Amino acid sequence: MPRSNALAALSLADPAGPAGSLARASELLAGSAPAWPLGWPELDAALPGGVPRGQITEWAGPRSAGKTAALRQMVSAVRDAGAGAAYVDGTGTLAPAPWVFGRWGPNGAPPFWVVRPPEPVGVLTAAEELCRSGAFGLVIAEGADWSRTPVIRLQRLAREMGAALIVVVDRPGSVPLAGFRVQFASDPHTRSCRIRVRGHLTREVSYAHDLPYRLPEDSGLPDRRAPAS
Amino acid sequence: MVRGEGKRAVVAAVSEAARRHEITVGMRAADARAQLPGLREWEWSPALYDEVQTELAAALLAASPRVSRAGLGAFWLDAGGWDRLGGEQAFVEAARSAALAAGYPEARLGIAGTAAAARAATRLDGHAVYRVPPGDDARFLAPLPIHVLPVSEDLMELLEALGLETVGALAALPAGEVEARLGAAGVQALGWARGLEDGREGPFGGAPPGDWTVEVEFPGPVERLEPLLFLLKSCLDHLSDALAVEGLCLRGLELTIATEDGPIRQSVRPARPTRQVGMLLSLCRNALDGLQVPGRALGIRVEVEEVVPAMAEQADLFEPPRPDPDALATALTRLQGRWGPDSVVRPAAADSHRPEKQGRWEPVDLMTELARRAVLDGNGSASLPPEAPALVLRLWPRPRPIDVRIESGRPGAVAVDGGWRAVQELKGPERLSGEWWEDEFRREYYRVGTAAGDLLWVFYDARRRAWFWHGWWD
Numbered sequence: 181m182p183r184s185n186a187l188a189a190l191s192l193a194d195p196a197g198p199a200g201s202l203a204r205a206s207e208l209l210a211g212s213a214p215a216w217p218l219g220w221p222e223l224d225a226a227l228p229g230g231v232p233r234g235q236i237t238e239w240a241g242p243r244s245a246g247k248t249a250a251l252r253q254m255v256s257a258v259r260d261a262g263a264g265a266a267y268v269d270g271t272g273t274l275a276p277a278p279w280v281f282g283r284w285g286p287n288g289a290p291p292f293w294v295v296r297p298p299e300p301v302g303v304l305t306a307a308e309e310l311c312r313s314g315a316f317g318l319v320i321a322e323g324a325d326w327s328r329t330p331v332i333r334l335q336r337l338a339r340e341m342g343a344a345l346i347v348v349v350d351r352p353g354s355v356p357l358a359g360f361r362v363q364f365a366s367d368p369h370t371r372s373c374r375i376r377v378r379g380h381l382t383r384e385v386s387y388a389h390d391l392p393y394r395l396p397e398d399s400g401l402p403d404r405r406a407p408a409s
Numbered sequence: 410m411v412r413g414e415g416k417r418a419v420v421a422a423v424s425e426a427a428r429r430h431e432i433t434v435g436m437r438a439a440d441a442r443a444q445l446p447g448l449r450e451w452e453w454s455p456a457l458y459d460e461v462q463t464e465l466a467a468a469l470l471a472a473s474p475r476v477s478r479a480g481l482g483a484f485w486l487d488a489g490g491w492d493r494l495g496g497e498q499a500f501v502e503a504a505r506s507a508a509l510a511a512g513y514p515e516a517r518l519g520i521a522g523t524a525a526a527a528r529a530a531t532r533l534d535g536h537a538v539y540r541v542p543p544g545d546d547a548r549f550l551a552p553l554p555i556h557v558l559p560v561s562e563d564l565m566e567l568l569e570a571l572g573l574e575t576v577g578a579l580a581a582l583p584a585g586e587v588e589a590r591l592g593a594a595g596v597q598a599l600g601w602a603r604g605l606e607d608g609r610e611g612p613f614g615g616a617p618p619g620d621w622t623v624e625v626e627f628p629g630p631v632e633r634l635e636p637l638l639f640l641l642k643s644c645l646d647h648l649s650d651a652l653a654v655e656g657l658c659l660r661g662l663e664l665t666i667a668t669e670d671g672p673i674r675q676s677v678r679p680a681r682p683t684r685q686v687g688m689l690l691s692l693c694r695n696a697l698d699g700l701q702v703p704g705r706a707l708g709i710r711v712e713v714e715e716v717v718p719a720m721a722e723q724a725d726l727f728e729p730p731r732p733d734p735d736a737l738a739t740a741l742t743r744l745q746g747r748w749g750p751d752s753v754v755r756p757a758a759a760d761s762h763r764p765e766k767q768g769r770w771e772p773v774d775l776m777t778e779l780a781r782r783a784v785l786d787g788n789g790s791a792s793l794p795p796e797a798p799a800l801v802l803r804l805w806p807r808p809r810p811i812d813v814r815i816e817s818g819r820p821g822a823v824a825v826d827g828g829w830r831a832v833q834e835l836k837g838p839e840r841l842s843g844e845w846w847e848d849e850f851r852r853e854y855y856r857v858g859t860a861a862g863d864l865l866w867v868f869y870d871a872r873r874r875a876w877f878w879h880g881w882w883d
Contacts, residue, residue: 242861242862243862243863243881243883244800244862244863244864244865244881244882244883245862245883246800246883247883248800248801248803248883249799249800249801249883251801252801272805272806273803273804273805273806273880274803275765275768275802275803275804275880276754276756276757276759276768276769276770277756277758277767277768277802278768278801278802279756279768280756280757280758280768291737291755291773292755292756293753293754293755293773294753294754294755294756294770295744295752295753295754296748296751296752296753296754296770297748297752298748298752302747302748305747306744309740309743309744310740312740313736313737313739313740314736315736315737315740365862366862
């Protein structure tokens with residue numbers, strides 16, 4: 181087959197180049213960006229374009245500060261970008277309903293796995309396995325005592341595999357060697373959460389505190405359980 | 410080779426040349442030196458011996474699926490089914506290459522129908538490889554000196570004392586007479602001499618292995634995991650090569666470790682059919698990690714439980730790249746193998762009046778994961794950045810009892826984290842009840858906002874007349 185016919189048949193267009201040119205294989209690969217954007221422009225602007233890949237990000241804040249809301253948004257954005265996401269839940273408190281996304285069917289989308297080790301010490305093991313597999317662009321780990329956990333190996337795995345590794349803790353500064361730190365604090369008066377990046381007060385993000393429904397709007401469950409008035 | 414020191418030093422092993430000068434295993438080293446001036450000695454090092462013999466056994470697994478020890482510096486290789494290995498010549502070349510690669514260029518190979526005859530064939534001078542014609546074991550052994558038989562030294566002394574100089578002389582004796590004079594050991598030796606008994610023993614009982622079975626006896630009993638894993642890898646290499654020739658993969662395998670206190674077995678099932686040695690070794694290592702091994706290990710057998718045709722993965726050039734299936738399989742198998750299938754889950758929709766059953770965790774199934782496509786099965790649109798992202802409900806695995814202070818008939822404060830927290834915002838009650846046919850529940854749920862910023866979900870259980878903390882939003 182003449183080369184011109186092959187090009188016409190493939191019809192791969194380089195968006196940045198003339199029509200009909202073949203895109204390089206590397207350009208076809210998803211996930212070459214250095215960070216995963218959260219999808220909140222103001223927050224992504226405060227971060228280096230999103231949660232950085234290839235390193236550990238400490239995700240700190242007390243209960244109800246909005247850490248999980250941001251993580252859910254993060255998981256959604258990563259899967260939209262074509263990469264898999266995984267959550268190592270060492271606390272056993274992750275409920276399945278909020279993580280069923282309506283727009284992905286039961287057999288669609290890159291994978292989203294939740295690993296539930298029986299003991300907190302298994303959180304590091306699970307995070308390492310997931311990073312080492314290279315199959316997940318985002319790995320979230322919660323529930324370990326990170327002051328006693330050797331994170332160097334995990335840091336190296338994240339760097340080698342180009343994964344964003346988020347470690348969720350209650351108090352800031354709990355994760356030694358974290359390359360990035362994001363701190364959440366809630367303000368029930370203003371119904372917003374403050375997100376501090378690298379110690380600098382940056383953004384105040386309003387969250388949907390007034391919850392007419394139990395589950396998020398894009399949840400995949402048909403009945404979101406409106407509360408009694 | 411000398412074991413021990415001073416007056417207690419004894420001969421642990423002798424060369425053929427030393428044996429011809431009547432140096433025997435077990436005699437005092439001082440006596441040996443006196444008997445043969447100029448005798449060269451080396452200190453016996455069991456660890457070094459085991460290490461070297463383990464390496465040789467691993468190399469020999471490339472030639473045969475069944476390797477067991479046959480004494481100092483000697484191994485039995487099962488040559489049965491060598492048509493699958495490429496025929497007799499291929500087997501001989503593989504065995505000699507393995508010995509050469511391990512540093513034994515002068516190794517000898519004897520091939521016969523019985524182990525006793527094969528062993529004797531290695532003692533013939535001038536033959537690196539000797540093949541006893543099929544069915545001719547007894548005729549081959551007959552003219553050979555009696556000491557080619559692998560009998561104990563006590564029995565050998567008896568045989569020599571009876572004037573039996575050749576194997577044929579022993580084979581000619583009536584069986585009853587042999588039993589009467591020499592006992593069970595003598596009867597066994599008679600069987601070897603007549604080419605009737607194999608003459609080989611091993612930790613796996615000498616039973617012929619199945620089609621896809623590899624087994625190896627350790628040079629000596631082992632207590633550590635490393636030599637076991639070293640030989641296990643060689644077993645898996647052999648199996649993988651054999652499966653590749655037939656275009657097959659394995660769906661599961663069984664490990665049997667022969668120990669001084671009996672065999673122990675462990676099944677290993679990869680998440681998907683494979684013959685990748687790296688993955689299989691990792692799975693076997695995980696399986697062995699938590700195993701309690703009674704006594705020292707004597708050998709290992711790897712037996713494939715089920716084979717299936719190998720399927721090639723064909724990726725679509727125009728689809729978004731998918732994760733490496735083997736990488737996913739390895740991660741999933743390791744995690745589920747360690748903590749059970751319910752440890753790696755994905756969220757699935759489920760509707761129920763009971764809040765903790767709204768949605769469920771489904772164990773991840775690898776084949777389903779690999780069949781996924783990046784398809785939007787819903788309304789087909791990608792997500793839009795939320796204007797106000799929603800807080801996410803988190804639930805305790807089981808609702809926790811909680812103290813609630815009632816003020817004016819409604820929750821006024823809750824006891825959380827060791828202290829009382831005033832209720833600043835309250836919504837409810839949301840009354841939920843149902844499942845009276847199996848496990849009835851009747852709850853009044855409240856959304857509690859505290860001054861400290863918590864957004865809690867608590868309920869009053871009308872059946873148990875108590876308050877419980879079910880979860881919180883974050």
